Amino acid sequence: MTLALxxxxxxxxxxxxxxxxxxxxxxSMVYGVxxxxxxxxxxxxxVGAYFGFFISAFLxxxxxxxxxxxxxxxxxxxxxxxxxxxxxxGVGVTIERIAYRPLRRxxxxxxxxxxxxxxxxxxxxNGNLALLGASRKSFPELIPRVIxxxxxxxxxxxxxxxxxxxxxxxxxxxxxxxxxxxxLAMRAISYDRVAVPLMxxxxxxxxxxxxxxxxxxxxxxxxxxxxxxxxxxxxMGALIGWKxxxxxxxxxxxxxxxxxxxxxxxxxxxxxxxxxxxxxxxDLISFGILMGILTFxxxxxxxxxxxTKV
Amino acid sequence: xxxxxxxTWGALLFLLLIGSSWAGWLDSYTQLVILFIGxxxxxxxxxxxxxxxxxxxxCGHAGFMAVGAYVTSLLTVWFFTSGSVFGPALLNSHxxxxxxxxxxxxxxxxxxxxxxMIAIPSFRTRGDYLAIITLAANYIIKSAIENIQxxxxxxxxxxxxxxxxxxxxxxxxxxxxxxxxxxxxxTVVVIQRFIRSTYGLGVIAIREDEIAAEIMGIHIRKMxxxxxxxxxxxxxxxxxxxxxxxxxxxxxxxxxxKSTEAMVMVYLGGMGSLSGSVLSAVxxxxxxxxxxxxxxxxxxxxxxxxxxxxxxxxxxLLGHRELADVFPGLxxxxxxEGK
Numbered sequence: 001m002t003l004a005l006x007x008x009x010x011x012x013x014x015x016x017x018x019x020x021x022x023x024x025x026x027x028s029m030v031y032g033v034x035x036x037x038x039x040x041x042x043x044x045x046x047v048g049a050y051f052g053f054f055i056s057a058f059l060x061x062x063x064x065x066x067x068x069x070x071x072x073x074x075x076x077x078x079x080x081x082x083x084x085x086x087x088x089x090g091v092g093v094t095i096e097r098i099a100y101r102p103l104r105r106x107x108x109x110x111x112x113x114x115x116x117x118x119x120x121x122x123x124x125x126n127g128n129l130a131l132l133g134a135s136r137k138s139f140p141e142l143i144p145r146v147i148x149x150x151x152x153x154x155x156x157x158x159x160x161x162x163x164x165x166x167x168x169x170x171x172x173x174x175x176x177x178x179x180x181x182x183x184l185a186m187r188a189i190s191y192d193r194v195a196v197p198l199m200x201x202x203x204x205x206x207x208x209x210x211x212x213x214x215x216x217x218x219x220x221x222x223x224x225x226x227x228x229x230x231x232x233x234x235x236m237g238a239l240i241g242w243k244x245x246x247x248x249x250x251x252x253x254x255x256x257x258x259x260x261x262x263x264x265x266x267x268x269x270x271x272x273x274x275x276x277x278x279x280x281x282x283d284l285i286s287f288g289i290l291m292g293i294l295t296f297x298x299x300x301x302x303x304x305x306x307x308t309k310v
Numbered sequence: 311x312x313x314x315x316x317x318t319w320g321a322l323l324f325l326l327l328i329g330s331s332w333a334g335w336l337d338s339y340t341q342l343v344i345l346f347i348g349x350x351x352x353x354x355x356x357x358x359x360x361x362x363x364x365x366x367x368x369c370g371h372a373g374f375m376a377v378g379a380y381v382t383s384l385l386t387v388w389f390f391t392s393g394s395v396f397g398p399a400l401l402n403s404h405x406x407x408x409x410x411x412x413x414x415x416x417x418x419x420x421x422x423x424x425x426x427m428i429a430i431p432s433f434r435t436r437g438d439y440l441a442i443i444t445l446a447a448n449y450i451i452k453s454a455i456e457n458i459q460x461x462x463x464x465x466x467x468x469x470x471x472x473x474x475x476x477x478x479x480x481x482x483x484x485x486x487x488x489x490x491x492x493x494x495x496x497t498v499v500v501i502q503r504f505i506r507s508t509y510g511l512g513v514i515a516i517r518e519d520e521i522a523a524e525i526m527g528i529h530i531r532k533m534x535x536x537x538x539x540x541x542x543x544x545x546x547x548x549x550x551x552x553x554x555x556x557x558x559x560x561x562x563x564x565x566x567x568k569s570t571e572a573m574v575m576v577y578l579g580g581m582g583s584l585s586g587s588v589l590s591a592v593x594x595x596x597x598x599x600x601x602x603x604x605x606x607x608x609x610x611x612x613x614x615x616x617x618x619x620x621x622x623x624x625x626x627l628l629g630h631r632e633l634a635d636v637f638p639g640l641x642x643x644x645x646x647e648g649k
Contacts, residue, residue, distance in 0.1 A: 278457075291431070
């Protein structure tokens with residue numbers, strides 16, 4: 001592999017790793033607070049992409065109902081981003097409110113909540129399919145694609161935007177989790193979920209914030225993904241969601257750093273195994289490696305092994 | 311005979327089904343639904359051993375089903391039919407009648423060996439991390455089959471219909487119904503006996519408290535290995551049956567979706583309830599068939615129903631109880647079991 005090819009693949013790997021990392025974050029944060037594998041998260045990513053599609057189409061004036069004045073392209077992009085993230089956060093919080101909270105109140109077995117999450121995911125996927133039909137939607141080009149050449153390496157401005165946004169999100173979350181009271185409460189809940197409510201920390205509001213944050217990041221990933229690969233279909237979130245979840249676990253679930261490292265790791269393994277071996281071997285190799293990592297480090301890269309006291 | 315009255319009733323029902331389909335009273339669609347029910351019973355009962363009785367969260371059951379389906383199908387097609395891949399048939403199709411259950415068991419054995427793929431990591435890994443390993447195992451198996459071009463790769467594998475036709479040419483009775491019935495009975499009896507044995511008690515002890523179980527002298531690794539291999543082996547048998555019922559398999563039929571169906575049946579019936587698993591497999595399969603006219607909305611309504619079930623009855627239909635505990639009148643069918 002020449003250096004140019006390596007760098008080219010590196011950029012692709014960083015881009016895919018960014019998608020995985022952004023989705024993995026939602027899994028990881030919810031798990032840290034609730035010990036719940038939110039299997040509907042991949043579909044929230046899909047919902048985000050669809051919201052982005054409808055909002056941007058509205059802002060671009062594709063529907064009968066139009067804005068009275070035209071917006072500049074940058075404005076449309078930022079408005080789409082903001083509105084989509086807000087709406088998707090609303091969806092995430094609603095799901096938590098009507099599906100997970102009643103079960104939590106009843107003290108149902110954790111696994112039943114997981115099954116409920118799976119069902120919510122199926123409802124989102126198939127509800128979308130039933131309502132909007134099987135036709136694929138093509139996402140409008142909100143940011144004009146510019147291709148840069150640097151030596152033998154080619155990359156577009158979108159890839160740079162994706163990677164830069166992900167890094168900014170990482171820094172932002174580090175600040176939120178390490179420096180704010182909400183972050184402190186989140187960490188406290190995952191440290192000891194019995195004592196924290198006794199200390200007067202409003203656990204339910206923390207959970208709502210966590211879901212809102214996780215879902216809006218999934219929406220961000222959804223829009224960035226739709227900009228890079230502008231085809232939307234109802235099952236787009238399923239596979240990428242499962243993979244991001246595996247990435248979150250490999251990184252050490254419940255850890256912000258873990259989600260990022262796991263996501264980028266999965267991106268690297270996928271891209272580089274596809275360049276060395278035939279691309280049909282991609283899943284086989286990447287999952288094989290991830291399984292190996294989990295066998296030798298059962299709690300993931302950053303996960304702490306909690307001793308069970310007898 | 312009166313040691314297992316429940317089994318006697320089951321055998322009577324089985325004979326009735328076979329008799330009526332032989333006489334042509336059941337059309338082929340009804341027979342197909344009954345076959346699916348049987349296969350789903352094996353799937354949910356075997357998964358309940360891991361997810362219910364042992365309290366682990368395995369979400370890759372379809373992977374083992376795929377291993378069993380492919381191994382059994384390859385063997386039967388190789389032995390009993392002439393084709394371009396394996397050349398002329400090795401044996402006359404008379405032999406199929408005798409060897410088919412054996413080949414199903416070999417498929418099950420292969421699936422049990424594949425089950426080691428999650429049994430061994432389970433020694434150190436528990437809970438959600440193990441769930442990922444099972445998930446990854448499902449992907450790995452599916453992806454591996456897709457990459458073996460000799461057996462069709464992603465295009466799938468067929469030829470099992472000719473094997474079944476060969477059996478029916480020898481003797482015109484509904485063979486698949488008979489084999490499915492026998493293996494459903496075998497699965498239920500094996501799991502029921504397993505749960506009542508010291509092994510089963512060991513498995514339940516692992517669910518309650520792994521460390522305490524180990525202190526009490528339970529060989530944790532052995533128990534886990536046996537439970538995972540038994541569960542995945544039975545899933546392999548179910549896969550072999552499914553392959554011969556459908557006559558065509560491809561890796562795409564054994565995805566996470568299929569595993570989700572098995573999980574749904576386990577949790578619908580209730581964790582750690584064998585009769586619950588059987589009941590929910592019957593109900594779930596019938597529900598899917600009843601809702602078939604709704605087409606696209608079927609997969610919205612089914613999850614929605616389960617969602618409401620979870621909200622109002624989160625422990626499943628029978629959660630941790632058997633049918634006989636809910637309806638004590640049924641106890642007389644189990645007379646010799648307890649007192």
